[in-house]
Amino acid sequence: MGTAIALDVKTGAVLALADSGQMSPDEVKEGKAKTTGSRAVQYTYEPGSTGKLVTFAAGLEHEAFTPLTRVSTPYEITMRDNQTFRDAHDHPTLQLTAAGVLAESSNTGTVQLGDR
Secondary structure (H helix, E strand, C coil), rough: CCCCECCCCCCCCCEEEECCCCHHHHHHCCCCCCCCCHHHHCCCHHHHHHHHHHHHHHHHHHCCCCCEEEEECCEEECCCCEEEEEEECCCCCCCEHHHHHHCCCCCHHHHHHHHC
């Protein structure tokens, strides 16, 4: 299953929107589809998770870290500017690689890598 939305970044216009896995093309063609709405517009997602990709792309491009860079990732961290970040779920401090930080979607690990 998946969803995809393509937007015009200047206007915000939806250029394309697609869902997969909800119903077969034959069901739609024969009028037998049970429509439950589009997941692409019906459900919310955490936008911070998409921001992580930008942080990782910039960090790798500027060689601030590699996928194997080690990061100590607590549940909560306060950075030098006194901003506090938390992960979505309480956990003990984990020793992850940068790739592991991305795989776990760790906010605390991401801000430390971004700080580099």
